[in-house]
Amino acid sequence: MEIAHHVKTVELLSIDSMQVYRGMDIGTAKASSQEQAEVRHHLIDLVDPHETFTLVDFQEAHASARKGIDQRNGVPLLVGGTGLYVRGVVDGLTPPPRFPEIAEELEADPETELLHRRLADLDPIGASRMENNNRRRIIRALEVTLGTGRPFSSFGPGLNSYPQVPYRILGIEIERSELDERIERRYRDQMEAGFLDEVRGLAEIELSVTASQALGYKELLAHIRGQTSLDEALQLAIQRTKRFARRQQRWFKRDPRVEWVPRSQLTSVINEISSQL
Structure with a gap:
């Protein structure tokens, strides 16, 4: 202000x-x-x-x-x-695409830590970047990984790139x-x-x-x-x-x-x- x-x-x-x-x-x-x-x-x-x-x-x-x-x-x-x-x-x-049906299925699983382990099996890099109780992020990562067949972390190289901007x-x-x-x-x-x-x-x-x-x-x-x-x-x-x-x-x-x-x-x-x- x-x-x-x-x-x-x-x-x-x-x-x-x-x-x-x-x-x-x-x-x-x-x-x-x-x-x-x-x-x-x-x-x-x-x-x-x-x-x-x-x-x-x-x-x-x-x-x-x-x-x-x-x-x-x-x-x-x-x-x-x-x-x-x-x-x-x-x-x-x-962001990566959304897959509502997959997300709904994942939401039905109450065991957040088990979901995190599942993500660790499919995308160990992605899983290592989030806490095992961060349910929303874990489900989103699994949704993308299962829906696209690609690890969620593979969509993130842009986050590690910092181009010059007019700001x-x-x-x-x-x-x-x-x-x-x-x-x-x-x-x-x-x-x-x-x-x-x-x-x-x-x-x-x-x-x-x-x-x-x-x-x-x-x-x-x-x-x-x-x-x-x-x-x-x-x-x-x-x-x-x-x-x-x-x-x-x-x-x-x-x-x-x-x-x-x-x-x-x-x-x-x-x-x-x-x-x-």
Whole structure:
């Protein structure tokens, strides 16, 4: 928002796989109504939580938003951290095909660890890149491997290639202890802002596979359904979010195009960028 306040023609594009869902506002830390009134935001509130929304859908929505920004002579500022969506937008990566019938059959198997072992037999490289309890990724990898006859990992060479692009990509360097503290504080603030009530409003909806995995929502839904206490749900959400943040950092650290800026120097970098726009 600081850059946007310095440069009036800036428009923000949220590169976040969860902010696309309507009604999932507090837990995904969407920009407030006031912030959206001050600066034009894109790629939020695109679909309802029960609807499937893929990387290809996101790429199409991004292309449409960028067209409008270009027509207004605006300056696009991409913000957020869904790694695959960032690569999909910046590098134009496209995902492997989907095989719904295979995916449905795999979903019927409750043993996630056994599914991971099955993937390890078919695609040891792919299996080694994901945790054995990451059910959504394991099923997706098996779906592609079984449907195409090719290892899921063979579709990913593009992820290891970092071509030059007409973007300046910045990452904020932050100490792990500070990041952990910010995650814990964010959950406290979200609960005070009504996060639990927001999740209650979603409890009767059959969420899409992606939406149902949203950080914090999954754990609070389990509490609402009587499966955990509220304290247990919050601790699980905090732990899961910290693990996600670590993976997110590792993902972007692999990209040599990212300029890492210490948080203490962020203001000076923002001023530098603003002066160039």
